[in-house]
Amino acid sequence: MKTAQVIMATGANAAAQAVKYARVDVVPGYPITPQTSIMEYMASMVENDELNARFIPVEGEHSAMAAAVAASAAGARVFTATSSNGLLYMHEVLHMASGGRLPVVMCNVNRGIFAPWTLWSDHQDSMAQRDTGWIQYHCSSNQEVFNTILQAYRVAEQINIPIMVNFDGFAISHCLMPLTLPPQEDIDQFLPPHKPEWRLDPANPSSFSNVTMAAEYAPFRQMLSDDIIASIPLVKQAAQEYKEATGMWDGDTIDTYRLEDAEVVAFAINSMAAELKLSVDILREQGIKAGLLRPRLYLPFPAEDIIAALPQNAQVMVLDRNYNFGHPGGILASELKSVLFGRRNDITVKNRVMGIGGIDLTRRFMAAEIRAMMDE
Structure with missing residues (x-):
């Protein structure tokens, strides 16, 4: 073999x-x-x-x-x-x-x-x-x-x-x-x-x-x-x-990291989501119960899996690497808000657009941004 x-x-x-x-x-x-x-x-x-x-x-x-x-x-x-x-x-x-x-x-x-x-x-x-x-x-x-x-x-x-x-x-x-x-x-x-x-x-x-x-x-x-x-x-x-x-597994429609007891959830896609796992570790060391939810599948948007995965009363920090022109914030945030509307009113969604045109997104930078978003 x-x-x-x-x-x-x-x-x-x-x-x-x-x-x-x-x-x-x-x-x-x-x-x-x-x-x-x-x-x-x-x-x-x-x-x-x-x-x-x-x-x-x-x-x-x-x-x-x-x-x-x-x-x-x-x-x-x-x-x-x-x-x-x-x-x-x-x-x-x-x-x-x-x-x-x-x-x-x-x-x-x-x-x-x-x-x-x-x-x-x-x-x-x-x-x-x-x-x-x-x-x-x-x-x-x-x-x-x-x-x-x-x-x-x-x-x-x-x-x-x-x-x-x-x-x-x-x-x-x-x-x-x-x-x-x-x-x-x-x-x-x-x-x-x-x-x-x-x-x-x-x-x-x-x-x-x-x-x-x-x-x-x-x-x-x-x-x-x-x-x-x-x-x-x-x-x-x-x-x-x-x-x-x-024997290899990346998740199916979504991928999660330290999400079970999370009170603050980072929500992002692609390589920035991999780096965010390290940001989550930094936040945990600072006493913040952080986790990550990464949509591996964007279309169709895995609404039911996202709704089921998010912990109760979580603050979701959506980090978008795009602009939703004509609307405030980014496209992922708009998608997430639309599926949560009327179904998970316990969830708070906040949004940052970052990393446009290749601006570097380090673990410490994103951890600091998430902390700042918590205070908004």
Whole structure:
């Protein structure tokens, strides 16, 4: 029996390794900082026969997603990746993927939005795609990136909805961490070959996503909305079965830390949530009963799991790395308030926007910010 291998890998390498383990068929891509090294790894793997796939270098992100849509419609298992304004450039075709019920998996390496130009991370790019009909995961470590991509294929191909796996530029994409690579046969058992329910086949001509009248169009949109919400049990099942196959666990829809008796709860996503575990430890040393709740799944928003996990009478400190333009504060805070309204009136929600454009978020800085929020 083969055993797991541990290597040192960047988040970008972790993503590429997961795609190789998934035995993906087609990889369209266009490089954009800080996603670029993912595409470099993928091109190298295909060139060196480490991955039996078609790599398609295209002239822009709109074309990358168009190629992903076409390949998925033809029955292929597809991967692509992007960042920032590249994701915005894809926006039109993101709707084609979700409306066409195509199980594309894409990594978005979070980076701030132009203008002005920034190369560094915040979460405005992925949050701006909230209503495109894609499921969204958000990862806090290199290992979680690897694990989540494999789980994403499992979920996407069960429910025929595309999935975006998000992680921070540079803090995860370019930083080395230990990465456990399980035996390939364990992943093959967890993620068998893709067998689409339908596909475009020149030998059996057909079409999809043609013009529909209102009476036909509305049920398709309602079905997509319903099925995104219905994906939550599949997300939990995939996480549990991945744990059984590999022994690795990052949480399912949420991840928590020292939450059981917490009176003050930090609420955040991505790499800042990993750093916040250390902030929680600092606050505990100062006599504050602090804990962390991290939504691993952003879309669909895991409302029931969040409501059930929050301790009674907790103060929830939402740390947003984005702006909810036209509204005070950030998007995560708005999402949380909407699900708590009328159901958990014992909870107090406070909000800070921080880390925009890659401003460093250290454990001590965030612990101090949470203490300041407690006094507001």
